[in-house]
Amino acid sequence: MWALSLQVCALEHVLVNNDGRPQKLSGEVVAEDSVGSLLLATDEGGLWQVQANMIRSRTSDDAAMVPLDKGQLSQRLLAEMGPGFQVHESKHYVVVFNTTRTYAKWCSSLLERLQNAFIAFWKKKGSPVRQPEHPLAVLVFGDKASYMRHAKAELGEAAGNAIGYYSLQTNRIVMYDLTGMQALRRQNSRRGSLHDITALLSHPEAEPLVATIVHEATHQIAFNCGLQKRFVDNPVWLGEGLAMFFETPDLASRRSWSGIGNINHMRWGRFQDNFSAGKVGTLKSLIVDDSRIRNPRTAVDLYAESWAWTYFLVKWYPKEYTAYLKTLAAKPLLTPDDKHTRLADFQAHFGENLEALQDEFYRRMSRLR
Numbered sequence: 001m002w003a004l005s006l007q008v009c010a011l012e013h014v015l016v017n018n019d020g021r022p023q024k025l026s027g028e029v030v031a032e033d034s035v036g037s038l039l040l041a042t043d044e045g046g047l048w049q050v051q052a053n054m055i056r057s058r059t060s061d062d063a064a065m066v067p068l069d070k071g072q073l074s075q076r077l078l079a080e081m082g083p084g085f086q087v088h089e090s091k092h093y094v095v096v097f098n099t100t101r102t103y104a105k106w107c108s109s110l111l112e113r114l115q116n117a118f119i120a121f122w123k124k125k126g127s128p129v130r131q132p133e134h135p136l137a138v139l140v141f142g143d144k145a146s147y148m149r150h151a152k153a154e155l156g157e158a159a160g161n162a163i164g165y166y167s168l169q170t171n172r173i174v175m176y177d178l179t180g181m182q183a184l185r186r187q188n189s190r191r192g193s194l195h196d197i198t199a200l201l202s203h204p205e206a207e208p209l210v211a212t213i214v215h216e217a218t219h220q221i222a223f224n225c226g227l228q229k230r231f232v233d234n235p236v237w238l239g240e241g242l243a244m245f246f247e248t249p250d251l252a253s254r255r256s257w258s259g260i261g262n263i264n265h266m267r268w269g270r271f272q273d274n275f276s277a278g279k280v281g282t283l284k285s286l287i288v289d290d291s292r293i294r295n296p297r298t299a300v301d302l303y304a305e306s307w308a309w310t311y312f313l314v315k316w317y318p319k320e321y322t323a324y325l326k327t328l329a330a331k332p333l334l335t336p337d338d339k340h341t342r343l344a345d346f347q348a349h350f351g352e353n354l355e356a357l358q359d360e361f362y363r364r365m366s367r368l369r
Helices: 070-081 101-124 144-161 181-186 194-200 204-222 236-245 265-276 283-288 299-316 318-329 339-350 354-365
Strands: 002-004 011-018 021-033 038-042 047-050 055-061 086-089 093-097 136-141 164-166 172-176
Touching: 011 038, 021 047, 070 086, 070 093, 070 136, 086 101, 093 101, 101 136, 101 204, 136 144, 144 164, 144 172, 164 204, 172 204, 204 236, 204 265, 236 299, 265 299, 283 299, 283 339, 283 354, 299 318, 299 354, 318 339
Parallel strands: 093 136, 136 172
Antiparallel strands: 002 021, 011 021, 011 055, 021 038, 038 047, 086 093, 164 172
């Protein structure tokens, strides 16, 4: 059983064995269980779940934890990543990179626009969102091979399935240069301007790549602006549907992102194909069971269902959807809900008659073009 920590001003210093490698973590204990496992909040916005058998030593002092500012976060990340990396700071982001500075600036510009639009969108819906308390960290590797070496330490073999990811633990986005600009620079090419980046990302095959950046950045913003909370029982369909609601890129635009709530044709097309083939599950199964969306063999289909239901609920039930998010964000840390609770939470906001809601869903969504 996990219990919230009563320590208000104690800074814990914990030496852990991380897959055979010693690692020192410092922060405030948010929760602790009866055997000494910890949930530790760090000064850069990380939230580390440390099992008791990983802890080699633990000390505390009376110092209060002070969140890092952009300069301090930049220095820490540069020291961690080592030679060859540089830093670019924007209003809300610290981008540490070993590709071109132009690409790093392009990324931060995209993310700043996304964050501003995201927060404005949810404020308009009545959600008490706020600007993130910490500067947000982004790591950009110059090529896929170096990204993979870094990602495997956290994701294991699953790293091969993603071109970028958001880490609930470190609170960082990790990705690589989608344009190959670093390789062009090594070849003494004159290419590498913002115009070149936009041109490369305007090809149709680049659409899912840009969408992935926006998708992972949406996760990071949602968990840092108060809309969602890490390490509570967030149904997977909800978090992924939320990220997909924002991921539609506009490759004809210099900004490579068209905004919020456009029809995600890739996801919608997949859903329509599955519906025609009789492969779409029930709303109840989507709400109460994460196993299908976590299964690599069925995940793509469940992502399509998650986008479709998110689009429907945000468009036609915005107040109820916003209230549902607020209910989930208030849940206790590290406490999984059973199927009955998940269903009851959903029905409390959208009504008990799921069959009627499904009928409305199919009626309204059939008109999308």
